[in-house]
Amino acid sequence: MSKKIIKNELPENYEELKKAANRTSSWRARFNAIEELGNYNTSQVIDILNTRLVNDPVYKIQELAYRILLEFGEDVQLPAPKKFEVIKGxxxxxxxxxxxxxxxxxxxxxxxxxxxxxxxxxxxxxxxxxxxxxxxxxxxxxxxxx
Incomplete structure (x- = not known):
């Protein structure tokens, strides 16, 4: 298995990925965008990953953001899974x-x-x-x- 190449620049489709990473109507779009953003270690990407880590209602997205942030050398904690309501109310x-x-x-x-x-x-x-x-x-x- 080859090691993933991480770039220290923004992807050409950064704005599109940023929108997808925050799309509340599609957890799959968020997951895929986070996965792709994981190839780019920049402060903007780290901000998006931290937001998904802390605020995403889907735990598998939080876990993905956590793993990528760890790969980037960030000091992060994985939140505990929500026990009851995934979405408040x-x-x-x-x-x-x-x-x-x-x-x-x-x-x-x-x-x-x-x-x-x-x-x-x-x-x-x-x-x-x-x-x-x-x-x-x-x-x-x-x-x-x-």
Whole structure:
């Protein structure tokens, strides 16, 4: 396995990567942008990585930013994973979506409306829960019905 070459300059597409790294509607775009920015050890990139490390709702993005910052020689601590709400106030969002739907709505209708109304919440939980997302969302939805 060859060692990754890290450049001490900004990438040509820096502005695009910066936007993608902060895109709340897509954890995948943030992850990919952080991964690419990890090839460029500059103060601007370090600022973006520190922001994602401290503030990203998706833990795998925090972990990626942490690993890259360590590679860059930065003195950083990995935050503990959030135990409950990935996004503060998400339960209120779920309840608002549920109340906006007919009483006999399905979990699929709930998921589609959540995605339309609050893609940031939907996306953060999808990124955080991974393959368990649909099961998790269905359980959240069932608990709202009680």
């Amino acid at each position: 998400a339960n209120k969002v779920f309840l608002r979506v549920k109340k906006s739907l007919p009483a006999d709505h399905t979990v699929e209708e709930f998921a589609a409306k959540l995605k339309r109304m609050r893609i940031d919440v939907y996306d953060a939980y999808e990124g955080e829960k991974g393959n368990d997302f649909n099961t998790w969302l269905e359980n959240e939805w069932k608990n709202l019905k009680k």
